[in-house]
Amino acid sequence: MAFSTGNNSGPMNDINVTPLVDVMLVLLIIFIITAPLMAHKVKVELPEANLVHKEEDKNDRLMPITVSVKEDGSLYWNDEPINKDILESRLSSAAQQVPQPPLNLRGDRTTKMRTINEITQIAQRNGMLDIGFVATKEKGP
Numbered sequence: 506m507a508f509s510t511g512n513n514s515g516p517m518n519d520i521n522v523t524p525l526v527d528v529m530l531v532l533l534i535i536f537i538i539t540a541p542l543m544a545h546k547v548k549v550e551l552p553e554a555n556l557v558h559k560e561e562d563k564n565d566r567l568m569p570i571t572v573s574v575k576e577d578g579s580l581y582w583n584d585e586p587i588n589k590d591i592l593e594s595r596l597s598s599a600a601q602q603v604p605q606p607p608l609n610l611r612g613d614r615t616t617k618m619r620t621i622n623e624i625t626q627i628a629q630r631n632g633m634l635d636i637g638f639v640a641t642k643e644k645g646p
Contacts, residue, residue, distance in 0.1 A: 567606035570599055571639070572628075574612045578620055593627055600632030607635040 572592065573581040580587050582595060599606055608628055612621050621638075628636050 567602070567604065569607040569609045569637075571609045571611060572624060574610070574616050574620055574624060576613045576615045576617075580624070589627070592624075593631055596628050596631040596633055600634075605634055607637060608633050609637050609639050611639040 571581075571583050573584070575581075580589065580592055582592065587595070596608075599608075610621065610624060610628075625636060
């Protein structure tokens, strides 16, 4: 503790650490009491993950299906022009494949969202589960 000799009429410049020590002792006691409660009573052997990648897994991956939609509503299946009837039949056959290939939906910058939504609903109705939307990254300054 620092005592004033009376020569200084200003405030003391020393930090009072007594409350800090009190708080630290209380926290230490709390951690000592709660530490044994955190130990698990039941021992469970957790399964181990096998992180070895097999070569056949890489070969089994299917190429994604790309459906492009232009501003005028024309559809393209992997750069091949199609109509909505052919799109529905191809999507239903693709949905039956195991594993199911992902569907990438590309639209022009000026394509109406209503058209994109309609194609998405057709894909969902035909059983496609993995539908992604392709966009280009904005160029920064």
